Amino acid sequence: MSKSKAATKSLLDRIQKSSPKGKKPLSEADMKALVQMLAFKAEPEQYEMYQLLPEGSFLKRLCRHFDETDISYELPIFHVISVAASFLTQGGAHLDVSGVGEILPTLWLIGLAPSGSAKTLATNEVEKILKQGATPMVRKLATGCADAEWIIELHNNNGAFWFQDEVGKEFAKYRKPGPYTRIKDWVLNAYSHEDIANRLKSETSKMVVAKPHFTFHGLTVDETWRSDIDITSMLVPDSKVHGT
Template sequence: MWRFPPETQAQQGFTGFEALWMTPPPKTRQSLEMGRRAAPFRAFKAWVDVRELSSTAAKPHTTEKKMATQRNTLNSLQIRANGRAAGAERNALITMMARSAEAREQLVAMARLKDKPASAWRGFTTIIPDGPLDKVCSAFHKETDIPLELPYFSLLFFLSGYLLERGVKIEFAGKLRTPETWTILLAPSGSGKTFASGQIAEAAGFEADFPSCASGPAFFQALHEFSEQGKPKLWLEDEFAQKLRGIETPSNPLSEMKEHLLRAYDGKPVDRTTKKDGKVIVEDPRLAILGLNTDEGFYKTVSPESLVDGFAQRFAYVVAREDDERAFTDYPIYDEAALGKACRSAFEAIKAVPLHSAYRVDKEGEAAFRELFGKLFDGQVQKSFYRRAMWLAVKYALFFHILAGKTTDELDGIDFGYAGRLIQIHLNDVKVMLGEAMSDLARIVSKVDKLAAEYHAQGRTLTARDLVHKVHGLRSMSDAKAVLQAVIGCQ
């Protein structure tokens, strides 16, 4: 595992919040020993999935001209199919623009999002040397090509469940808060999502066994049974986008879950009335959620309505990318014994920390939270998303307090310094997620922005008719008017 040299620790500010948050991480760590290379964590470079046209050998009688014609026909069909899919998404979003000023403002804000590319793997600045995350991420870096966000956030998910099981709470802003987290973790297909979470789950010593329910009534029944048995509710779901789509579709059997989940998120009792049992109430419906999905699958499935009405904003998003420095072909076999040992050691360290029934935030911690709230907001993520993300910082401060092995019941500025760095990852990744999910609308908004600037410079008025003629994808006056009203009104 890596270590910060003593002088680097002082530079990093492990003795004070201001230095911890404001000082950039050192660019080199020659003391880092991770498997085959003595090198620091490399940048998770943005990668592009380039698909090459695969061709089969031509039969002897097939001419080159015929082959070219076949390829052009296939490409044309694919382009048409993609266009129909994009058109359906675009039309749904434009229709939403016409509904209300709030929808117009939020959709245009989302379409204008720009993420900040990371110059190094985002997670290393949040890892406490020799701590549980250090052990796990070091092992996965050495033994696998798996993106490190997968074991990292899997560990935080099970830590959340562990604290829920122990009844731990946080006193902050005049309210007792609970440590459950809702995270959606996106990664490329075949990147090891299930494997990584499985390794962490086995070492945790308890299961994420909240069932994948097929209907709203089944979900409520599971909430009730787990509460009656006093079991922590840990919901780990693969292909989570499909579940979200079902919850958002009014005619779907899962649609009833939405109201239950919204109340659970707010910590309010959930109830349901049946002829057989009458009114049944679940007083404590809190549950931790880790939803896994391929990135491309999620972008194709996520509901635009969900992005606007706030349900999707209850989740923290992580977009994991493959590491160019750890080639897939260099890891034909994973050393599961070494991974298991590291994961078990991590949870042994976590469980060795004495817990308090309630933690409070000291004056330094509250000052750190206030400072973070001002520093992290760049105006690109809408305020509702941002505020929910910042409340998550309070839970993360507790996590880092435990991960550092601290035995006091006070969360301090350093705890919030680590939490702030992790929140910044979520804020960056939500821009990536929203940008990908709304890429077609983003192109239209960008084009209208440019036209509006040009027309303004010329002293002319941009009209809906201009948009129909000059913006690809806007074919009707009604769509053009909705977009024009949204973009011009939100500038």
């Protein structure tokens, strides 16, 4: 092993992750995943918020409502984008790609912002503005459900919009043994559109959610994000995080 690799491993050996039984060292797989994540460098020019606000656009006009506030434009922008993605999905929009199959316009976004940055206020204002239009609002998944309720909610509202405030605290519940544990695996199934099945004690046959899918937008406080989510939970492919 080279000196640089040995030094890296020595540093990673000092890092611990949370588990139901307390703190424990990173596994070899965790170390590899962490190194890969740290090695990834996004080009600064790939994202410029004001490129999303061309003159005369709906987003530009929407953000004027927040001109006299301390609210970052990113909060209303990404909430509108999430609602738009869910609207398209619920309307049956998709792409048929040869050799790939059907691609749905679902998005998974998480917004990190400091405490007191008016995350909830910004999204509430966007909802009020959107409700003034003639287009019906998108269907939403209920939040705060235990796993037995969650799968029923998804079964009845597959394709709906999942908006989750304080998503770090919500996801932390999925990592602990208890009534929310199975949601973590089901969410991963939904990401890859793999069928989800569950059978209650009172049922003779399984409830199956075929091709589960939804657009997800979560908001959380960046100061507590690291304690709520472990390294392996952050490595869902192609999930996006936006900050303010």
